[in-house]
Amino acid sequence: MNLRQYEYALAVADEGSMTAAAERLGVTQPSLSQQVGALEKHLGVQLFTRTPSGVSVTVAGRAFLAEAKIATTASRRAIAAARAADGELAGELIMAVHMGLGARQLPQVLGELRSRHPKLQVTLHEEPDPADIERLVRQGTLDMILVHNIPAGCTFDTHPLGEEAYVAVLPKGHPFLSDGAALRLEDLASEGWVRFRRGSLLDDYLARLLGDAGLSPHTVARASQISTAVRLVAQGLGVTVVPASAIPEGFEELACPLLPSLAEPVLVGVRRNPGSAEMVMLDHLSRQNWCGTDLFCQPATH
Template identity: 35%
Template sequence: MTMPTLRQLEYLVTVVDTGSFTRAAERLHVTQPALSHQIRALETTLGGPLLERLPRSVRLTPTGRAVLPHARAALAEAERLTATARRTAGLEEGELEVAVIYSVSLGILPPVLREWRRRHPGVRIRLREYSHADRLQDAMTAGRADLAIGPVPPGWTGPIRELGVEEFTVVLPADDPLAGRPSGTVALTELADRAWVHYAPDNGLADLLDHVCARAGFRPEAAVRAEQTSAAPLLAAAGLGPALVPATIVPAHFDGTLLRPDPPVRRTLTAYTRTRPDPLTVAFADLLARQARVNPV
């Protein structure tokens, strides 16, 4: 079924408001034949005449009187839509859906969100969290968010922006024999015979810990598996075993021991979208790149 166009509705309203095809054509900056053609097309679409042409004016038919309020409402809604889009592009209002892995929402994101709210209080952020980078990528592919923040997505064909390098640290109790060493580092092989604070199998950090330990020549035994990423450093500080955690998630005034792995354990964090991002998404990604507590790539 053919639907009326906004232009046709605008032409109808203007003819009624001016009371004349001639004056309406002048106001709309179109020729009178073009205006008449659009009105006839609208009448054809709606199945009957809308205007009665009188010698010096026009008069609405019963159908025209029924249609006119809806035409005015449609034009007003279109104006509101345009104004909203302009305010969103100007970062005055809107909503941005951001998908992240758990460690990002715990570590680098809170100060970014705080600054975003200060700068753009009218723009809401809807946060979606995922335990694994693969599920984050699947969610973005399915269109569940405007922007994803996580490790480099393999095979991604959309725009990718590198944010920096996320450093990992080994967490031990404050009274651990390895605490206080001047170098502030530890080789993972020194911890090969210990049971670790591991992660639940569906947490992406479980794969990362297994990978870096395999590279060091051993498989980490799990003393406990943390469902929540934020629990890992707390369990390690309590003496349940060493934990490998993103340095950004360690809380302030932490009472455990932090040692840098030797060799370092790092991963690059990115922000990525499916298509060329709109101004709202670009503005958030720009702030993220400036505010995120990660090392430059």
């Protein structure tokens, strides 16, 4: 029994298919099946139930894979720590990011990291639910989180980066866009709204804003991605409110600052006893502008 067999079993569980897992890992399907079979024989339990359409994880398999994930993560960190001690940043850094947060900053940071540390791989979990973040933290899967609020029970060290400004997004040609003045939520009460997936952090935030303002505008559409919502607004479906930095390039002219200004803190959580990769990432993140795009750092007012 070895870590490679753990990785094979985890890949099979992720893909739900021996064939798909073999393709992802770059091995032959018979070789992967043999290794998983040998692992099951050594454990004395069946990890997967074979079906005509693929495989499903057994109860014993779920228990084993939860611990196998921790073991493979620890192995990855050990390798990365050894290489970092020798002056080379390598391995995989895993990070969870709230929806839309860092949409402009993260690509720049990752580009800089790639050019300076080409052997360091960064994996992003975008838009996880709070429960998912808590589970990933508990399993030891995450190295860092980029969030508005540190999840309950998370023991990561917290580093404030700044604040994320929110702006209203209006359809092309909307009268409110003509003077670029700040808007109140009440100004948009009669508009149809493009909202987000129910239960998502962003939609919960909008629901609180509208509720606190005593507003219940009509929802005309829902989107799972901010870029999609902005494009729907651009086509005249309605209005929305989003983080300024998450507005796709080319749509900035559709944004209006809000009065009073709205913002949430931007926090990065780093696991205890971080390695060199986490500290380099933190340094790059700290040097970014976290008040949204420069255009909206200081909203205009009437």
